[in-house]
Amino acid sequence: MDAFSLSHWIILFLAAAGAGAVNAIAGGGTLISFPTLTALGLPAVTANVTNTVALTPGYLGATLAQARDLAGQARRVWLLVPVGALGGLLGGLLLLWTSERLFRNLAPYLILLASGLLAAQPRVRAWVAGRRRDAAAPRHPAWVAAPIFAAAIYGGYFGAGLSVIILAVLGVTLDDDLTRLNALKQAIAFAVNVAAALFFVFSGRVVWPVALVMAAGAIAGGVIGGRVAGQIAPALLRRLVVTIGLSVGLYYLVV
Template sequence: MDVLDAVAVFAAGVAAGGINTIVGSGSLITFPTLVALGYPPVVANVSNNLGLVPGGVAGAYGYREELRGQRSRLLRFAIASVIGAVIGALLLLGLPAEAFNVIVIALIMIALILVVAQPRLQRWVLRRREGEHRPHGGPVLWVAILLTGVYGGYFGAAQGIILIALLGILLDEELQRVNAAKIVLSAVVNGAAAVLFILTWMFFDTKIDWGVVLLIALGTTVGGLLGARVGRRIPPLALRGVIVAVGVIAIVNLLA
């Protein structure tokens, strides 16, 4: 990796850390950047996942006030997230590399649709929440979080958008507290998958580029802190436009 590539990866990490804190689709920045630089998709995805973990911790720290009083529900949801993440990570490592390209293209397309539809989803969330009190969301939410964890362990782009929609629909909370919970659960998914990836790297020679991991980790930490501080000032339309543009580039690169 030369200096310009390293700067590009770090910058993508900063952007991803901020976007994950605000929206939840930062992998649509880092993953296509790595693919564009010539990294194999599975290596790019595993290395990216490891690098995103510190950014999630930084974002959660930035939202620590909104997290107050949510410990009980987050512990319950974290169990579902960990189970799902392990299943998703095992699917990533077990399925043929050729399958990854096909599956990821479909996942990116779904993620981009969610990004574009986010304002409508949020309005729907607000309407559905009126007059209802569901402190833990019931078994339906737990299972939905587990399935989102499977998606996050396998690829993860836009898992935050899925989570914020689910949590907003099924919990009696205002959106900033829902967003804080989303940040924590996304970090749990990435962290659980990262532990599995490290174990398979140690014992089964899973390919990880540790230089990429370090650069993305540094970038997402900076981005996570900045996103928590100033992210609400970024025009949502401009942010969605950037994500969609990068996602389209990722699809083109994977199809090339």
């Protein structure tokens, strides 16, 4: 940390701002911020922990913006948000139990997985939006608890692409329109990130100067992203982030 120059701090702020803006518009900001941290020399586990803590405040705005679409979903929220939080805690615990060498080896595959999920996001949303009601499909929220818990474990462990997984699970297990399912997805993903971040806060693995600078950048980026969202094509931005993610993942596999 002492070796960080002013240019390094500027890079961290800009990377977090970019991640915050991308999350507000298209999702996948972790694919920008996490590789930046490792490129600047942070160990992979420490980078992931610090990144989670830094980016979590940026999710609050998106969750509040969709809160009104949670009306009438109280039973789902009271069941699935705690399930998501518990899964996020378990994922965070698994991350801290993972050795640096193992996580470094897993990182390329996690990045490539997240890139693939982000690339599939439009199709997942279109499928959920167009899915016909199936009389044989489970309607009670309890049916969705187990797959949401599994998704939340992944979210606490790494997190990029979590929203795509949650939306797909909700689309399979619940009969509702996309707007309401998207709001529920946002609430669950927020719970996962908050639970993991709170756990990491007390883990002793957060690099606080980095986290604070990045948190400021992520909040600023989220505000900017929210304001320009209507002027930037999410599909174009998504393709850019996917390209970055694939490039970084493949690079990590080679080096």
